[in-house]
Amino acid sequence: MPDRWPPADALGSLEAELVSSGHALIELTTRDAWLAFLRFGQRRFDTASSPDSDGLLFQYGTYSFSGPPMFTLDLTRQFDISDEDGEHDHFLQxxxxxxxxxxxxxxxxxxxxxWFFHDSDDNIDRWAEAMSVRLEPLSRHKPTQINLHAERI
Structure with a gap:
């Protein structure tokens, strides 16, 4: 295995972390998904070493994207993808x-x-601890659906 994985392998890597317990996605608790996301978030991918090339996003709110309003916890990893000349081409989320x-x-x-960004002065453990506190109100709630997807921005 390489020291750093290509960003193209990131979705499969996240899915593998989520199902590593042997449970189906819909059986996972919020805590299970968060801990799997943190393991995935600590794995380094082959990106530029700039402070904004590899970031983790923790966000939530009640939204109505496709149907009735749902409370959504969105755990996202964002990669800055460069072109052949090393210039920014797009983001992969x-x-x-x-x-x-x-x-x-x-x-x-x-x-x-x-947000947390690798290769910045921030500390992932400190960020994860602060976000874990934000998850406390969700500990009594089970997700009704878990969606995984990649998005080019």
Missing amino acids: IHCELLYTPDQLLRDLSSFTS
């Missing part, structure tokens, strides 16, 4: 979206967004 039927507690959470 790998999403793990956990959807919940919104109740008053989830609606009261409003929305939240936080």
Whole structure:
């Protein structure tokens, strides 16, 4: 195995982490998905060594993207993909979206967004601890759906 994986392998890598417990995606708890995302987030991929080339995004809120409003926890990894000349070409985002039927507690959470970037002065363990605190209100809720997908931006 290479020291750093190609970003094209990231979606498969995340999926492997999520099902490593032997459970189907829909059987995972919020905590299971978060811990799998953190393992995936600590794996380094072959990206430029600039501070914004490999980032983790933790965001949530109640949205109505395709149907009734759902509380969505979106755990995303973003890679800056360069062209043959080393110039920015596009971003590749790998999403793990956990959807919940919104109740008053989830609606009261409003929305939240936080980024972590490898190769910056930030510390992934400190960021993960702060985001874990944000997950506490979700500990009593089970996702009704978990979606994985890659998106070119």
